[in-house]
Ligand SMILES: *[C@@H]1O[C@H](CO)[C@@H](O)[C@H](O)[C@H]1NC(C)=O
């Protein structure tokens with residue numbers, strides 16, 4: 001045991017040293033071109049070879065490594081959020097050795113690879129071995145509700161999801177007050193609304209008429225194809241289902257970074273429209289294994305009796321609005337104040353955009369990153385957020401998830417990145433610019449989504 005411990009410590013110091021020399025090289029390469037020339041790009045806010053946590057003392061960190069509470073190579077960042085001077089990152093317990101699954105780092109900071117600080121504290125996180133379900137277990141993603149200063153999250157309650165899935169606590173929706181960092185909501189999803197092998201992994205929040213009590217949270221069950229709607233005012237939830245939440249088998253085969261795997265993941269990406277009137281709001285959504293985008297008016301999701309005392313056929317109330325073509329699978333998406341939707345393109349290591357006032361046709365979909373100039377800047381974009389600042393920023397978490405799951409991450413290499421760009425400047429020269437008319441009239445160099453199969 002003792003020699004294992006020292007072997008690990010020296011392994012870490014070796015990769016730590018190598019890390020210093022190569023990072024300067026990689027970052028300089030990208031920094032030269034970022035925000036330069038006529039095509040703006042993404043700025044690297046943070047990048048890591050592996051993650052480290054901020055322990056109260058060095059000795060506590062070494063002890064955690066020694067007893068297996070912290071296994072650096074098993075930690076992978078998944079969700080990203082930003083509010084004022086803090087970034088929030090989730091690190092789900094996919095494997096053993098994840099000491100906390102929600103963390104924060106200050107923004108901005110000089111450090112390119114900062115250590116992660118558990119949010120709101122170390123004590124708020126339960127150990128998987130002796131679970132306390134009132135604490136955080138395995139947080140997947142977050143949503144900031146800026147008008148009400150709240151951070152919402154979905155905690156799957158699942159540990160070891162990749163090895164031998166273990167639902168140690170019920171999934172729960174939690175909210176923190178971002179002024180006090182106090183937990184203000186904790187809601188466990190009732191057993192009747194979850195299924196065996198459900199995985200709740202994405203969350204968005206809708207607040208009506210600036211009334212913080214009148215809030216609804218939508219959570220996707222990506223493995224059992226449902227959306228759970230939680231009403232804060234009622235402190236109650238209901239489960240919504242529709243055939244469009246299912247994966248499409250033809251879009252379930254992924255070839256990414258030399259790996260071939262099949263993901264039969266259903267409804268996952270969600271974004272709320274910024275309708276002129278609150279009542280006009282719609283939820284756009286897509287399954288992970290799909291090329292298509294769908295929408296549903298939010299009022300339909302909020303009408304509880306429709307889902308609990310249902311006598312009405314709801315199936316046709318969810319409609320397909322178009323498709324992104326072959327290899328167009330997307331994880332998450334978000335809509336900026338100017339009405340432009342951004343979505344990840346996991347098969348293309350890129351970010352797509354769409355002006356929601358135009359038809360969802362391929363000629364109206366833009367691609368943001370020049371793949372020839374930056375072939376490796378984004379490697380598996382896994383989460384995406386539009387922030388709440390006056391000059392809106394677009395944030396992306398890139399994390400090489402397939403390699404982490406099915407192969408081996410090279411910890412001498414940069415594996416995880418948080419990137420940021422300006423909403424207005426990144427779309428200025430694309431078809432997604434709301435000032436441009438439909439793409440059929442003009443041709444733009446950056447629009448490069450190839451034709452794919454429809455279904
Ligand atoms: C782009 O970057 C190069 C190299 O860093 C610099 O010399 C040049 O002035 C930059 N151009 C613009 C338009 O910022």
Ligand SMILES: *[C@@H]1O[C@H](CO)[C@@H](O)[C@H](O)[C@H]1NC(C)=O
Nearest residue numbers: 096128129159160163164166
């Ligand atoms: C996770 O899986 C490993 C390997 O099967 C097992 O040793 C470990 O106890 C599991 N951990 C939990 C918390 O279920």
Ligand SMILES: *[C@@H]1O[C@H](CO)[C@@H](O)[C@H](O)[C@H]1NC(C)=O
Nearest residue numbers: 299300302303304305306312
């Ligand atoms: C909910 O849906 C039912 C059935 O369509 C409808 O009669 C009712 O008015 C709706 N309630 C609200 C609050 O919209």
Ligand SMILES: *[C@@H]1O[C@H](CO)[C@@H](O)[C@H](O)[C@H]1NC(C)=O
Nearest residue numbers: 303304305306307308309310
């Ligand atoms: C559903 O119907 C029951 C019995 O008719 C009623 O008591 C309950 O209030 C209804 N629930 C909703 C949400 O409308």
